[in-house]
Amino acid sequence: xxxxxxxxxxxxxxNRLGLEQESAFFHGSPDPILVVSRRDEIRVxxxxxxxxxxxSESTLVSIxxxxxxxxxxxxxxxxxxxxxxxxxxxxxxxx
Numbered sequence: 001x002x003x004x005x006x007x008x009x010x011x012x013x014x015n016r017l018g019l020e021q022e023s024a025f026f027h028g029s030p031d032p033i034l035v036v037s038r039r040d041e042i043r044v045x046x047x048x049x050x051x052x053x054x055x056s057e058s059t060l061v062s063i064x065x066x067x068x069x070x071x072x073x074x075x076x077x078x079x080x081x082x083x084x085x086x087x088x089x090x091x092x093x094x095x
Contacts, residue, residue, distance in 0.1 A: 070094040
């Protein structure tokens with residue numbers, strides 16, 4: 001799950017994002033949750049995302065979302081984005 005934040009959001013202001021980092025829902029979710037800015041910067045992650053990506057929280061929040069994907073998938077994402085996401089349906093991308 002990814003959630004876009006306002007471009008002027010700053011890390012780690014989870015309260016401003018409407019998320020309590022220590023909440024049972026956020027960290028208790030069985031799914032990795034990444035909160036992403038409009039500029040595709042990862043801002044906040046839950047514990048499951050840290051486990052899933054096998055990276056520290058500080059590493060995850062210092063990279064762009066597309067940096068989690070392999071080279072070929074990044075190229076496909078760039079192509080889809082440049083077309084304005086028109087005609088996008090189900091796609092399989094490699095993390």
